[in-house]
Amino acid sequence: MLLSRILGIFILCSLTTATKISSRRNVTIDDQFGDELTQVVPRYMPPDRWNKGGMNLPPAVLARPNASLAHRKTWHDSTHLVGGPTATVNFGFTGVSIYVYCIVVNMPPGPSFNTFANYKFSIDGNIVGEYTHEAQHAPDYLYGTPVYANTTLQNAYHNFSIIIDSTKRSVLILFDYAVYTMM
Template identity: 50%
Template structure:
């Protein structure tokens, strides 16, 4: 029975140690950078806040224009497109977020098939971050009928961790501009983090086609060292905490074994004292007790009316009643 209890206790200790170790390692991996990528879809909006981008003017945007890319290659099979003309006010799309980096993806069109309706495919975008001009993107039409998907038209990994507003304005003074906005990804800081992306790779939901000549570089070596440094620090902390947990569990196990051994020793001592008391308390046959036994045998048959056995009178029918002297 004691062995079964001991095995059960050991199993529980090992299970607790394993769970603690896994928890520490998971926590270290989750908080190594404190960063999380969040997607803003063109139709369904921010996957956390569910806030949908604002399209202005509303009647100038649709997903049913003449430019019809392959829906299966677009994120969530959706996009918003608009065409801005030089003689009209520029259209724009705006979304808000709180994060330290931003990646904006569009679908880029080229010369349309001759069998379909023609449309303008020139891409010329201007970007505004918190009301300030921060860059642009331009793609001249190529002599191909292909669409380019998941093209990162804007990348910024040096942003201050605060609330931001970002706008895309498609416009050109020379000719119409087509914009097919697909989605954006921003990096959210959820703990102790630095102003860097959680990975040196530009996040996207599928690879950019090789013939997309305007795709931005996919690696940022300057950010990798910072990520590796913070990851190693948190791994060391996690391993240290896990070791401390195992040490405490081992100490509790040894203390438990000590208590069990101490209890067994006290139990054996108690049993030994009880057995010694029983042996010593047995009546011993002595001459005195034997004499008393013989006297008791002799007193059998005497009257119990007297106060003591010594003054008892034997009941003998041959003895006559005493005669009182007058």
């Protein structure tokens, strides 16, 4: 009797745990179309320092990744010049994890083209990580590059920012999308 009771409790706990794990859902935040649940679009600051990337790029745009390889065929890009204003991407989400993806320029299309990647990440006002990449010359672009991941968040609302503010070198960012896990 005691054994069957213990077995029953074990099965109940296992089913409860499995239900909690299976109730998690990944939600994508696209650079242009926003959060697939809330439709809230990331905020780009300062707005005049950001460009929409994708199909039909004007001739003056030097970074020309293959749009068909970007998430939903779009991205937002900005070049931060040393001494210039800090560039940021900001969005909110409620969840327990966050994964951020960029297109990384890996080979400069010209001798004066900047390809350095140096991004800081902030959650709820605290710097929580940094990503740096130097050009390697092949392939030209790295698509779907995970630049930040955090799987240890409390299940709560979080304010997330990518911050581009290098004081040593100019920085290029092509933000593609983020995925958060909600409970």
